[in-house]
Amino acid sequence: MSSDSPPAAPAPDLPASHPRIQPGLGELFVAFAKMSLAGFGGVLVWARRGIVEQHRWMTADEFNETFALCHFLPGPNIVNLSFVFGSRFRGLAGGIAAFAGLVGPPMLIAIVLAALYKHYGEIEALRRTLAGVSCAAVGLLLSVMLKMTMPLVKRRDLAGLAMLVAVFVAIGLLRLPLAEVLLVAVPASLAVTLLIRQRVRA
């Protein structure tokens, strides 16, 4: 779930300055491959578990900060996280090792599945099965969306909810190109957010 939940609260059981263990390139690759292969429907939960709880390579706060950064930048969040994380310990090579671990092994699995689909995709039983998986997969996507929406609803963030609906209509119903919609929506949303924060402070 690369983008399903806001960064979680820091775990209370971790001391703020525990001795930092420096992972090597091989360790980075293996650790990210493990997290990635465990993650169906998203890797964030497993990344957090692996980095913070299991290996103690980062404190919960450091993890949240890093994830927040990767969340507001464009691109696949968890991929950004792997690269930033790896490079923090071992420079560019570390970033590449973590990235290769995260993406490489699952990529092989996905390609094998896609090759099977190419050869056997016309078989009726497989078509039906995949159609069923599709329905569930869409449901998973909707659940992630709902989980992300709840904080806005709880805060009664009407401006945010209005932005959400506007983007949904523009992209989902009107099918406008992403770049053009974002070139309007991002500045608008930033302006509204700033305005509201200033009013709250005043």
Added chain:
Amino acid sequence: MNEDLNPIWTLLWTFGLMSLFAVGGANAAIPEMHRIAVEVRHWMTDKEFADVFAISQLSPGPNVLIVTLIGYSVAGIAGALAATLAMCGPTALLAYNVSRLLTRARHSRWPAIIQAALVPLSIGLMAASGLILARTSDQSWIAVLTTVITAIVAFATRLNPFWLLLAGGVLGFAGVI
């Protein structure tokens, strides 16, 4: 057209450019992927796009795998690699550089403000993704029901999503959906 001669280049610049606008991750960029792959370039049909999404969810790993599979269906293994690297490379380097800049200004309030402004946009994009995929996947009321129940169970419990995908597959195999 020149770009039709070499699909690898088309994949590289299509996804390289798209990644820079992929606010909220790969799932939020699905409408744009669908627009380009199905409507603009005719790489695949609506149904094939829904299948590719299902396969990407069936594989463990990051959501970005859907890009790998679009690349694979356009140009085989080379296409898969090109599309994946194009989608991940530029933004990973951006994140790397920004994170180095920000280590000095760790307590700046800007990251929080930008994030607060972008979150509603990424949710809106994901809702659009859900609609576009549901239009092709959910052809019967039982299919719609499966999607809704999956969404509710995944929202309310911490069940591993794999079991929900498996349940959907079993229902499909049994001919219920």
